[in-house]
Amino acid sequence: MNETREIWIHFPEExxxxxxxxxxxxxxxxxxxxxxxxxxxxMVKQLSKSTICPKMIIVGIPNTNRTRDLTPTKPTxxxxxxxxxxxxxxxxxxxxxxxxxxxxxxxxxxxYATESYRMFIGxxxxxxxxxxxxxxxxxxxxxxxxxxxxxxxxxxxxxxxxKKTTFNERYDNKKLFLAIANTMGKNxxxxxxxxxxxxxxRHIRAILELHSLLKKDPLNKLSYKGKYYKNDSHGSVPxxxxxxxxxxxxxxxxxxxxxxxxxxxxxxxxxxxxxxxTKLSKEFQREIKPKRxxxxxxxxxxMEVQQFKKAEQFFKLNxxxxxxxxxxxxxxxxxxxxxxxKEKAIxxxxxxxxxxKNSYATAxxxxxxxx
Numbered sequence: 001m002n003e004t005r006e007i008w009i010h011f012p013e014e015x016x017x018x019x020x021x022x023x024x025x026x027x028x029x030x031x032x033x034x035x036x037x038x039x040x041x042x043m044v045k046q047l048s049k050s051t052i053c054p055k056m057i058i059v060g061i062p063n064t065n066r067t068r069d070l071t072p073t074k075p076t077x078x079x080x081x082x083x084x085x086x087x088x089x090x091x092x093x094x095x096x097x098x099x100x101x102x103x104x105x106x107x108x109x110x111x112y113a114t115e116s117y118r119m120f121i122g123x124x125x126x127x128x129x130x131x132x133x134x135x136x137x138x139x140x141x142x143x144x145x146x147x148x149x150x151x152x153x154x155x156x157x158x159x160x161x162x163k164k165t166t167f168n169e170r171y172d173n174k175k176l177f178l179a180i181a182n183t184m185g186k187n188x189x190x191x192x193x194x195x196x197x198x199x200x201x202r203h204i205r206a207i208l209e210l211h212s213l214l215k216k217d218p219l220n221k222l223s224y225k226g227k228y229y230k231n232d233s234h235g236s237v238p239x240x241x242x243x244x245x246x247x248x249x250x251x252x253x254x255x256x257x258x259x260x261x262x263x264x265x266x267x268x269x270x271x272x273x274x275x276x277x278t279k280l281s282k283e284f285q286r287e288i289k290p291k292r293x294x295x296x297x298x299x300x301x302x303m304e305v306q307q308f309k310k311a312e313q314f315f316k317l318n319x320x321x322x323x324x325x326x327x328x329x330x331x332x333x334x335x336x337x338x339x340x341x342k343e344k345a346i347x348x349x350x351x352x353x354x355x356x357k358n359s360y361a362t363a364x365x366x367x368x369x370x371x
Contacts, residue, residue, distance in 0.1 A: 001064075001099050008033050008060035010041045011112060012048075025057045026117040026284070027108060029100065029141070031070065031126035033060025039239055040121070043246065053250040056119075057112055059104070065089065069096040070125035072132040075154045081199060097133055101140055117284050119249065123147040123238045127179075131210070132158055138170050142283075145245040147238050148181040151206035159206060162213055171222040173283070175249050176214070178226040179241030180207050181234045190228055203234070252279050257298065263305045270313045273298070289321045296331055308339055326356040333364060342368055 012025060030040055037060035048055045063069065067090050074091030078084050108114060120141040122130040127149025134144045135158070151159050183204045184193045190208060193201050211226040225248050229237050255276045261269050273290065281288045299314035315335050318328040333348035346368050352361040 001069075001095065003064060005064065005099075005104075006062055007104070008037050008062065009108075009112075010037075010058040010060075012055040012057075024113045024115045026054055026115045026119065027057045027059060027112075028119045028121065029104075030058060030060045031120075031122035031129060032063065032066075032124075034062040036060070036121075036123065036238060036242070040242055043239075043243060047243075047246055051254055053246045053253055057108070057114060059108055061100075061104070065092070066125065068092040070122070070129045071153055072128065073154045073157050093129060093132055094136075096129070097137060097140075100133075101137065105140070115284055116286070117142050119143040119145070121145040121147070121242065121245070122149070124234065125150050125153070128153055128158065131162075134174070134176060135161060135165055138174055142173065143175045143177075143249045145177045145179075145242070145249070147179040147241045147245075148183070148203075148234050149178070149207060149210075150203065151210050152202045156206050156209070159210060159213075162210065167220075167222040169221060173223075174221075175223040176225075177241075177245040177248050178207070178211060178214070178224070179237055179245070180204065180211065180226060180228045181232050181237040182228070182230050183234050252283055262301055262307065265307070269298075269302075269310060270317065273314075273317075290317075292318055292322055292325065292328060295321075296328075299331075299335070303335070303338070311335065312339075324355060326352040326358055326361070329355065330358070330361050330364070333361070337364070337368075342371070 028040070028044065030036055037058070040060075041058050044053060044056050044058060047053045067086055069092055071090040072093035075082070075087050078087045105118070118141045120130050120133060120143070122128070122145070124147070127146035128151065130144050130146040131149055131151070133140060134146075180190075181204075184190075184201055188196065188201070190204075193204060194208060196205065214222070214224045215226060227241070227244060229240065232240060255273070257269070257272075261267050261272070273295075277288055277290055295314050295318045299311045299318075302308075302311035302314065312332075312335060315328070315332040318325075319332065322328050329348045329352035333345045333352065336342070336345035336348060346365060349361040349365045349368070352358065353365070
């Protein structure tokens with residue numbers, strides 16, 4: 001960009017905790033950072049507390065020259081609704097995407113504990129940039145959020161490119177959320193406005209055209225959701241759209257284990273947990289194992305409802321995931337003591353001691369061998 005750029009960065013409070021420094025976080029890149037940074041940070045912090053979405057590093061990108069950076073092309077003629085200066089100052093979108101790809105993302109990955117999973121959010125001209133990036137460089141991000149994008153720009157030049165785009169394997173495991181604000185006049189709806197030809201509806205007509213193209217994609221490689229906000233304007237829609245986008249994009253993130261799951265003898269709760277982490281690993285493109293304490297807690301809950309066979313499966317799942325952790329063998333040993341299997345309890349505590357000679361396993365072995 002041949003200029004100094006200011007970047008706003010939020011990372012989870014726990015990032016500074018030495019015990020958690022091995023954790024990695026997805027990264028959310030946010031255009032018009034000076035306008036949307038604080039609301040998005042607050043939303044992610046709140047939703048991650050309820051495990052609706054993961055904790056994330058958030059990178060806000062404030063503007064230096066908004067029209068230049070967020071427009072992919074320069075109009076060949078000056079339309080009556082734009083100033084000559086604005087048109088002459090446009091069309092630097094490719095350089096801006098290169099800045100994000102070659103300078104900003106490598107910098108963030110170098111300085112912070114990042115997942116490979118990245119999300120890109122933009123509003124208005126920022127939304128235009130999000131769509132342009134999706135078309136030009138789909139591999140840059142896993143999830144794209146275009147909020148009321150300015151698809152009308154340069155006689156819908158980008159829209160014409162999209163009509164020729166095949167959403168093939170390059171778009172596998174990619175998600176797009178499109179928010180459409182109500183920028184129509186009175187006595188119009190999303191059907192009748194398509195027949196209008198006035199300047200005042202050009203914005204929503206272009207977005208609705210995009211929506212029609214995407215939802216009819218025959219290949220279905222791109223995971224897409226579009227939503228129309230009847231009661232929101234161009235200016236008010238970002239907040240609610242960002243919330244809905246996070247809910248849609250991270251629909252895979254929540255694991256619901258109910259009391260019924262625990263007490264139902266026919267419910268394969270172990271398979272449910274395994275499938276969840278398999279999907280999580282696929283989304284984040286690396287192996288993700290359940291935390292040891294989480295699986296142990298589920299096992300203990302199963303014991304409380306007399307589901308001992310299933311509880312044993314969960315204690316053994318910890319051993320499968322953490323075969324070199326002495327603690328998981330001691331936990332299994334405690335389970336066998338409670339269920340009256342002395343022989344297997346001794347075997348488990350011996351295995352715990354073989355990995356790491358610890359006082360707890362030694363004391364339990366002494367008690368069992370003296371009985």
